[in-house]
Structure formats: structure tokens, C-alpha cells
Amino acid sequence: MILMLGTPGAGKTTQTKMLAEYLQCPWFSMGELIRERATGEARKDMLAGKIISDEVTLGIVDKALEPLGDDDECVFEGNPRSIPQAKWWIEQEKTGRFKIRGVIHLVIDPKIAEERLQKRGRLDDYDINVIEKRFAEYQKSIDPTLTYLEDHGVKVFEIQAAGTIKEVAKRIHTALEV
Numbered sequence: 211m212i213l214m215l216g217t218p219g220a221g222k223t224t225q226t227k228m229l230a231e232y233l234q235c236p237w238f239s240m241g242e243l244i245r246e247r248a249t250g251e252a253r254k255d256m257l258a259g260k261i262i263s264d265e266v267t268l269g270i271v272d273k274a275l276e277p278l279g280d281d282d283e284c285v286f287e288g289n290p291r292s293i294p295q296a297k298w299w300i301e302q303e304k305t306g307r308f309k310i311r312g313v314i315h316l317v318i319d320p321k322i323a324e325e326r327l328q329k330r331g332r333l334d335d336y337d338i339n340v341i342e343k344r345f346a347e348y349q350k351s352i353d354p355t356l357t358y359l360e361d362h363g364v365k366v367f368e369i370q371a372a373g374t375i376k377e378v379a380k381r382i383h384t385a386l387e388v
Contacts, residue, residue, distance in 0.1 A: 211283070211284055211286060211309060211310050212229065212283075212284075212285045212310075212311050212312060212313075213285075213287075213290070213312070213313045213314070214229070214285060214286065214287040214313075214314045214316070215288065215289075215290075215315045215352065215356075216315060216316030217316075217345055217348050218323060218341065218344045219318070219323030219324060219325075219326040219327040219341075220316035220317070220323055221316055221318070221326070221375070222241075222288060222316060223241065223287055225287075225314070225375075225379060225382060226239060228379050229285050229382060230285040232383070232388070233283055233388065235282070235284050236278070236282075236284045236285075237284060237287065238275070238287065240286070240287060240288030240291075241288050243270050243271070244256055244262055244267070244270060247270050248266065252266045258340065258343075260347070261351070264295055267291075267295060268294075268295060271286075271289055271295075275307075275308075278308065280307055280309075284308075290355055291351050296358045310364050311365075311386065312364065312366070312385075312386060314382055314385065314386070315356060315366055315367065315368050315369065316371035316378070317369065317371060318370070318371040318372055324338075324341055327341055367386070369382055
């Protein structure tokens with residue numbers, strides 16, 4: 211299991227798809243799973259740029275990963291983004307459900323990320339206030355989450371996400387030694 215994190219617009223989904231294709235394994239996108247499966251208040255929160263509750267998020271993650279065996283490799287993008295979510299991943303690893311090979315944390319200048327978001331044209335990317343709120347929510351939660359993961363033996367690789375898609379992919383492959 212490789213976890214891919216980064217601010218909105220850092221290229222997580224693109225890099226997750228490419229890495230999964232390279233490793234010939236399944237991939238999952240937390241954002242896509244939420245857009246597909248969130249309903250009611252969770253859906254309203256997502257469209258407003260708010261972070262979805264850990265309970266809802268982890269329910270979606272758990273269900274998505276059900277078909278995987280404990281030896282199956284996969285790449286999961288966009289989770290964990292809070293300490294309770296990180297605890298869940300660590301607990302799953304401890305039970306033998308899967309092995310976390312590492313976390314790729316894509317780092318990018320917010321202005322570049324904002325430009326990327328406005329070009330891709332998703333429903334939750336049109337409002338600059340929503341984008342800024344998503345950035346702020348992410349920044350507030352990610353440092354303690356990454357520290358928690360590292361404190362529990364998970365390797366975290368900071369990868370510069372500016373540059374071409376191929377350049378970023380090469381940095382990821384080098385970090386993971388794949």
C-alpha cells in the first residue's frame with residue numbers, strides 16, 4: 211500500500227494513476243470516492259470545501275478496500291488527512307490487512323496548484339473561496355498527520371510536485387526505489 215497525499219491541485223490523482231499503472235496494481239482516489247459515494251450533509255460539505263468527517267471518510271475507505279487481500283499492492287490517494295484517519299491506517303496495518311510501503315507527500319506552491327485547479331473544471335474547483343478554504347483545511351491537518359505516521363514507522367517522502375508530469379513521476383519512483 212502506497213499512500214499519496216498533497217494539497218488540492220498538486221497532481222495526486224494523475225500521479226496515483228501513473229504509479230498504479232507502473233506497478234500494475236489498483237488505485238483509489240479519496241476525492242473520487244467521496245464525489246461518487248457521499249450523500250446528504252457530507253456531499254454539501256464537500257461542495258463547500260469542508261473536510262468530510264473522519265467517520266464518513268473512513269467508512270468509504272474501508273468499503274473501497276474490502277476486496278483487497280493482505281498481499282495486494284495498491285496506491286491510495288488523498289487519505290489519511292487527519293490523526294484519527296492515520297490511526298485507522300496504522301491499526302489496519304497492525305492487524306495484517308495490508309502493509310504500508312510509504313507515503314508520498316506532493317508539495318507545491320499554492321499559486322501553481324490554484325492554476326491547475328481552475329483548469330481542470332470540476333464542480334468543487336470553480337469558487338476561489340472554496341479553493342482557499344480547502345488549502346487552509348489541508349495545511350492545518352497535514353503536518354500533525356505526517357508526524358503521527360512517521361512516529362509510527364511509516365516512511366514519508368516529500369516530493370516537489372512542480373514540473374512536468376514525467377518529472378514528478380520520476381521523483382516518486384526514485385523515492386520509492388521502483
